Amino acid sequence: MIIDFKKAAIFGQYLSKDYAESIFKLLLSYHNISASEAASRLNLHIRTVQEFLEAMFTVDLLEKEEVYEKKRPYFRYTLKKMKISMEIDLNTLNPGQSKNNGLSIKIRERKNSEAKFSTARNGSYFSNISVWIGEGREVKERKINLTVAQGTFLYNLPFPGAEFKSISEIMKLASINEQYSSEVLDIVNVLKEFNVIESE
Numbered sequence: 758m759i760i761d762f763k764k765a766a767i768f769g770q771y772l773s774k775d776y777a778e779s780i781f782k783l784l785l786s787y788h789n790i791s792a793s794e795a796a797s798r799l800n801l802h803i804r805t806v807q808e809f810l811e812a813m814f815t816v817d818l819l820e821k822e823e824v825y826e827k828k829r830p831y832f833r834y835t836l837k838k839m840k841i842s843m844e845i846d847l848n849t850l851n852p853g854q855s856k857n858n859g860l861s862i863k864i865r866e867r868k869n870s871e872a873k874f875s876t877a878r879n880g881s882y883f884s885n886i887s888v889w890i891g892e893g894r895e896v897k898e899r900k901i902n903l904t905v906a907q908g909t910f911l912y913n914l915p916f917p918g919a920e921f922k923s924i925s926e927i928m929k930l931a932s933i934n935e936q937y938s939s940e941v942l943d944i945v946n947v948l949k950e951f952n953v954i955e956s957e
Contacts (some may be wrong), residue, residue: 758842762846764815764816765816765843768818770812771809771813772946776805776809783799786834793806809825817837818841858930859923863921864922864927865917865919865955866914866953867952867954868917869917870888872889874911874912876912881912882905882908883911885902886948888948890951906933906937910928910931924938
């Protein structure tokens, strides 16, 4: 089965529990089972078992059916698969915009961002950037180390008040190879969140 990263994380989190094997053994032995039945059988808290079964339903390993007993509804769970072969598509971690569309966004440094850019020893790119988070006494410095491609890109970022330029234009100006576009887009998105960069 192909699942996204979020579901894979859920699966891994619950599969690592020391009671996971015991619950799966019950699911193999029983045609279907309720959380209370499994909890009683394994001497576990019902909420613990309920959360595990719901997690396995979320990642599509179980089916569940709502049934009624004395007018009170509850769920019975059935194992859907006897073998688990998992494939994770890391493309699901990609931002919503495509790489090409992202490169066409026009940006510049935001006025009064108060970010501190530190220049590398050779003076041709930035090695890191510091931003401040919070207010008053709660303000904290967040220092972000930059790759050479990111630092060179930001070194060529239009100043506040200057004409907006597209990310692809800035990359060409800075002689940055297109293979580094993903990491450039990543730092642009981060600095937009910190109000260091603004887009047109």
